[in-house]
Amino acid sequence: MTPRDRLLAVLVAVIWGVNFLAIHIGLGHFPPLLLACLRFAVIALPTVLFVPRPAVPLRWLLGYGIGFGTLQFVFLFVAMDVGMPTGLASLVLQASGPLTVVLAVLLLRERPSRRQVIGIVAALAGLVAIAVAQAQSAALLPVVLTLLGALGWAFGNLSSRLAAPPEPMHLTLWMCVVPPVPLLALSLLVEGPAADLAALRTSFTPSGWAGIGAIGYLALVATVVGSGIWTVLLRRYPAGVVAPYSMLVPVVGISSAALLLGERPGIVELVAGVVVVGGVLLGSARPRPSDGTVPQPARGRTALSRN
Numbered sequence: 233m234t235p236r237d238r239l240l241a242v243l244v245a246v247i248w249g250v251n252f253l254a255i256h257i258g259l260g261h262f263p264p265l266l267l268a269c270l271r272f273a274v275i276a277l278p279t280v281l282f283v284p285r286p287a288v289p290l291r292w293l294l295g296y297g298i299g300f301g302t303l304q305f306v307f308l309f310v311a312m313d314v315g316m317p318t319g320l321a322s323l324v325l326q327a328s329g330p331l332t333v334v335l336a337v338l339l340l341r342e343r344p345s346r347r348q349v350i351g352i353v354a355a356l357a358g359l360v361a362i363a364v365a366q367a368q369s370a371a372l373l374p375v376v377l378t379l380l381g382a383l384g385w386a387f388g389n390l391s392s393r394l395a396a397p398p399e400p401m402h403l404t405l406w407m408c409v410v411p412p413v414p415l416l417a418l419s420l421l422v423e424g425p426a427a428d429l430a431a432l433r434t435s436f437t438p439s440g441w442a443g444i445g446a447i448g449y450l451a452l453v454a455t456v457v458g459s460g461i462w463t464v465l466l467r468r469y470p471a472g473v474v475a476p477y478s479m480l481v482p483v484v485g486i487s488s489a490a491l492l493l494g495e496r497p498g499i500v501e502l503v504a505g506v507v508v509v510g511g512v513l514l515g516s517a518r519p520r521p522s523d524g525t526v527p528q529p530a531r532g533r534t535a536l537s538r539n
Contacts, residue, residue, distance in 0.1 A: 233469055240461050241477035247458040249484025252322045253492060254449040255312055261443030262431045263423040264309035269415035272301055274451035275408040286402040292395035296403065297410020300388025304328075305411070306418065307381035316374030317495050322485025323505045324362065324378045328385035329512040330355045335386050347514055355511030361504035401463045408455065479509050 233241070258267045286293065312321055330352040336342040344352070363375050388407075397403040419428055434440045465474045482505065489495040497505070 233473060237465060237468065241465055241474060242480065244458050244461050244465075245477050245480035246484050247454055248478075248481045249322060250488055251450065251454040252318045252485045253488055254446045254454070255309065256318045256493065257442050258446030258450065259309065259313050261435070261440050263419060263427050264313040265306065265415055265419035265423055266428050266431060267447070268305040268309050269412050269419055270447050271305070271450045272408045272415070273412040274447060275405060275455060276412050279405040279409055283402055283405050286395070286397045286399055286406055288395035288397050288403060292391045293403065293406060294410060295391030296388050296395065297407045298388075298414075299384050299386070299391055301407055301411035302414050303384025304381045304388065306415070307377045307384060311374040311377035311381065314374055314377070315371055316378055317489065317497070318493055319482075319486035319489030319495050320362070320497060320501060321378055323482035323508060324359065324375060325382050325385070326479075326482055326508060326512050327355065327359055327379055327382040328389065331383055331386035332389040335390055339390065351511045351514030353511070354514065355508050358504040358507035358511060361507070362501055365498060365500040365504070400466070401460060404455070404459050404463065476513055479513055482509060
């Protein structure tokens with residue numbers, strides 16, 4: 233990668249790491265399910281009006297939107313609303329990487345390499361250590377919910393891979409069209425119309441500006457800018473060159489939460505976090521063939537999505 237593209241990759245990691253702070257701020261004003269709905273609705277309307285629909289089977293578009301957009305953010309936002317630390321959320325959500333490999337083995341009959349198996353085992357061991365440490369402080373539920381969010385992301389990854397879009401950014405934008413309706417329905421059912429209307433009514437008052445800013449960051453900066461740059465980098469370089477930079481996301485997430493929110497993860501969480509990141513990095517690596525050529529993914533088996 234050129235120095236400029238390395239800086240762009242680091243910039244995306246910073247954008248996505250700070251994304252968790254934006255979620256924390258948004259949850260201070262909006263109920264979690266409504267916040268998730270608004271996060272996608274802001275992108276969905278202009279997408280339908282101005283972006284051509286990607287030439288992919290509808291089932292994979294819906295699968296991507298339901299897995300990545302709906303299930304991931306339902307569980308992640310609720311987890312953070314009920315006490316999941318911001319920095320720790322950015323780390324535990326990285327479980328989507330090894331979970332994607334596991335699902336590919338179970339559902340697509342893919343055969344993982346020995347390196348991937350070792351990486352998955354290491355990452356899962358780190359996550360178990362984090363769960364045990366959190367359980368001792370009566371905070372296990374948010375960790376479980378975040379892991380379910382990572383599982384939703386993993387299902388979205390498989391759908392994105394099977395879609396194999398000719399224009400990946402179009403798929404990312406059209407994925408945002410799927411979640412608003414089910415998220416709004418869940419919000420009305422669980423959080424209630426009164427809570428949703430109260431949050432919307434006060435959105436453009438001094439107390440609501442921070443929430444509006446958070447939605448703007450989540451939708452425009454994290455999704456459009458971050459995913460747009462990432463997509464360009466994946467088109468220029470092999471996924472194995474670009475993907476490791478995503479491991480900076482939890483580093484930025486934990487550091488920014490410590491700096492701005494005063495969160496201080498324990499030594500167990502920090503050590504386990506290093507193990508998780510190392511396991512994800514090892515498990516997502518693709519070994520080179522013995523002849524030294526770079527493997528080319530077949531259609532429907534593209535690199536993991538990191539939107």
